[in-house]
Amino acid sequence: MENKDLLMIPGPTPVPENVLLAQAKHPIGHRSPDFSEIIAEINENLKWLHQTQQDVLTVTASGTGAMEAGIINFLSPGDRVIVASNGKFGERWAEITDAFGLQTERITAEWGDAVDPEVIREKLEADTSKEIKAVILTHSETSTGVLNDLETINRHVKNHGEALIMVDAVTSLGAVNIPIDEWGLDVVGSGSQKGYMVPPGLGFIAVSEKAWKAYETAKIPKFYFDLGAYRKSTAKNSTPFTPPINLMYGLQTALQMMRNEGLENIFARHERNTLATRAAMEALGLPLFAPNNAASRAVTAVAPTTVEAEKVRSVMKKQFNIALAGGQNQLKGKIFRIGHLGFISERDVLTVVGSLEATLRELGHETMTPGAGVAAAARIFAES
Incomplete structure (x- = not known):
C-alpha cells in the first residue's frame, strides 16, 4: 500500500500533519510586520524550549551548520580546545576545529561507550595556565545511541573557569532535560x-553572556554565520538574511504543539519510548550497542549477532x-x-517492534519467544 511509510530513524524525523499544512501556506514578505510577529512568537517559544532567558538564534542550516557557527564565533585560530569524541559526530567537530586552525585535543572513547567525565576533569585541572578555551562535545551521539554525561562534564568545565562549553544537542534538545541557564551552558546547537x-x-544556537564576551575578541573569519548579526536581528524580531519562510510557519506550529504538551511530558514520552524499545530488543535476544546507563533518548542502536543488520533494514523497508x-x-x-525522537508515539514503537519480530522470524532468528518484544514494550508503557 502506498503512503504508509513509517520513518523510524534519528533524523529526519516524522512531521505532524499540522506542521505540514502550516508549511503549505503562501509565503509572505520576510520584512513585513506580519512575519515579524511570527518571529516574535517563535523566539519566545525557543527560549522556553531551551530553558533560557537569552535569545536563541535561528540560522538557515542543518545541525552541523549550527554547530560550526557556534564554534567559529567564539574562538580564534590557535586556540586550544578539547573535543570529546565517542562517535561520528564527535569526530566531525574535531574535523571542524582542525579546519579552522584551532589546536585540537581529542578525548576519545570507544564507539558505544560514553565519554569519561574524569578524563576531561583531569585535563582541565592540569591546565593551570588556563590555556584551554573550549570543551566541545556531543550530548546525544546519534551514531551509537549513547547519551554523554553533560551535567557532570559541564560542572568540570565551570570549575576550570576560563573554558567555554559548546554542546551538540542536535538529537537531545527537545528529548531530554537541558536547563541551559541553570547549568550555565555557553553554546548549544x-x-x-x-x-x-x-x-x-x-x-538553532543558544549563547551565554560569557560566550558573547568571547565573541568580542574572536578572530575566525565569518560572514553568513556571524552570530552577532543574528543577535541584532533577533532582538528586532527579524533575520539578517532571507529565511525559509515556510519552514518558519512549520516551526511556529511545532513549537505551539510542544508548548501544549509541556516540557515534562515531552521528556517523559521520550523516556518511555526509549525504555520500551530497549526492553523489547532484550526480550527478542538482540544485543544493545549502548549500555543502559548511557542510553540516548533519541535512538536505540542494536548489534544483532544471529542476523545481518542490513538484511533487517531491508526486510523492514520492503515488507x-x-x-x-x-x-x-x-x-x-x-x-x-x-x-524514537520527536513526533513518535507508543503506537509507533509497538508497530516497529511487532514488525521487527516478523522480520527476525523471516531471517531465521530463532532465539526468541513469539510476541515477547511487544509484550516487553507494552509492559513498560503500562507501568509508566
Missing part, C-alpha cells in the same frame, strides 16, 4: 529535523515500509538504529 518535528533546514537507520563508518553493516 541543534537542528529542526530532530526533536522539533520540522523538516531539515533550520539550525513493512518502515525505515530504520544503519551503522555509520566502521559500524556500517554491524548495527541498525531505531529512532
